[in-house]
Amino acid sequence: MRTETVTLPSDSPSTFRTLTRHVWGTPGARPKVYTQAGLHADEMPGPIVAHHLMTHLDAAEAKGRIAGEISVVPFANPIGLGHWIAHKPQGRQDLESLQNFNRHYPELAAIAADDLENCLTDDPVQNTALVRQAFAAALDRASVTTEIQSLRIALLKWSHDADYVLDLHCDHFAILHLYASTARPEITCLLCQSTVARLALIQDVSGGNAFDEAHTAPWAALRARFGTRHPIPPALFSTALEYRGQFDVDDATATQDAANLVTFLTGICALNGAAAPQYLDARHLPLGGAPEVFAPQGGIVTWAASVGAEVTEGQTLGHVTDPTSRIRLPFNAPVAGLLFRMELWRSCLRGQSLCQIAGETIFRSGDLMSD
Ligand SMILES: [Zn+2]
Known part of the structure; x- marks a missing residue:
């Protein structure tokens, strides 16, 4: 395991936030899995699941089971974590801009597509690599004028070239459910059967460009633009996993949820070994319904x-x-x-x-x- 920390450019003098990720596996190994929690900084079920998941990943590493590259960002929003008002955590909206921390991610296809106009090939594997390079270049030249923008870009720099993106959230009172696009239905099923999610809300474009959508919508947009000339695979599965309600924070539940994520990671071959999903598939229903x-x-x-x-x-x-x-x-x-x-x-x-x-x-x- 290795740990990386970046310091976000600050809007105020003498005040700096840092963003930390822990990474297991060989750099560049596939599949690359990116997991983050706490993007809404008042939601603690995800970060406690991430904590227990990391314990499982340490054990898997000790047994030589790490096959891909697995990143965990347990607190994805250091800005929001400091937002308390009168003894109550805030953390959903940035208090300076009032923007939801999980909206307004850059539209990678819009800013990278022109770079791809003359270089795509007839090989979907090569095109996947070219698209990832174009996304990385677009993020490198993204203009950043506020701390919240720098947070969004920093997270995307870690996640944009992943094969799988898991964004761990929760609701107020809720059952375990998830949001996914239509891009990789077999992975949506595997995730539901691994995590005991009861509901998968399916939508390609939900609006607002939330973190999960910011990863799948670009591949769909590039396929719409180039698909008749060049093959563009749905190379990235991303989801927002809603780990029940805000008060569903306990070690027994989180330990089981983390073990269930290990089952999923094994199912997608990020971990070596055998682990069969334990649960029935969720109901897959349209977010528009x-x-x-x-x-x-x-x-x-x-x-x-x-x-x-x-x-x-x-x-x-x-x-x-x-x-x-x-x-x-x-x-x-x-x-x-x-x-x-x-x-x-x-x-x-x-x-x-x-x-x-x-x-x-x-x-x-x-x-x-x-x-
Ligand atoms: Zn959330």
């Missing part, structure tokens, strides 16, 4: 349904009560499906998102991610 449910008024939220429940269309999920006006309004499921995430707070503002249900039918497009 997952409506949010919004508060009908401000007040106190009480729930009539639990996260993980299968709900019917029109089912009352809970109520919002305003004890001043003494008005109590229900909120109902707009579609039948799986209630996979719920808001943390028991107070709400009118119009605030309260929960989300994964259904079968696509009825929305465009910017699909809540901020």
Whole structure:
């Protein structure tokens, strides 16, 4: 194992943040797997899974089982980790720009495609290497004027040429679920069967260019531009894994989740050995079929349904009560499906998102991610 640390260029004098990754395996070995956690710095399930995963990787290294190159960035957002206000961790939005830390990644295809116009070949393997080189060159010349931009570029410099990118997050209250594109469905299945995820939300472009999308969308965009002339394979699988809710942080669960990731890493041959996935595949449903449910008024939220429940269309999920006006309004499921995430707070503002249900039918497009 080796450790690398970079210092982010700072926006303020005498204040510097560092970003650290630990790497197992021979530099340049394939498959290259990049894992990070805590990009939303108020989400601790991912970093504790990363901690236990690293213990497994140390053991695998001692037994000579590391076949690829595996990076782990356990705290991917040193800026957000310092954002506490009045005893509460923030960490989802940058307090300076108010930008979500998991949006606005550079669109690599847009800034690298012209470099590829006259050099692609008829060989998909060679083209994969050429695309990775073009992405690296684009990142090297990216203009960076703020610390949050430098964080995004620093993370992408470590991850852009990976074969697999795992971005570990969590929701407020949630079941284990993940986001993936249509690029590598067999890998999505393997990951679900390895991790006990109950739901895979599938979408090629969700909007906002989150970290996971910033890795798969460029290959799809290059295929759209060059695919009739040159073969461009879906060379990178990336996912955002949502390790349940913010309070689902305990060593027993995280140890099992880390062991399950070892099963996945073995399945993709990043680790030598045999490990069969233990679980049933998740339901694969379109992100465009997952409506949010919004508060009908401000007040106190009480729930009539639990996260993980299968709900019917029109089912009352809970109520919002305003004890001043003494008005109590229900909120109902707009579609039948799986209630996979719920808001943390028991107070709400009118119009605030309260929960989300994964259904079968696509009825929305465009910017699909809540901020
Ligand atoms: Zn997150």
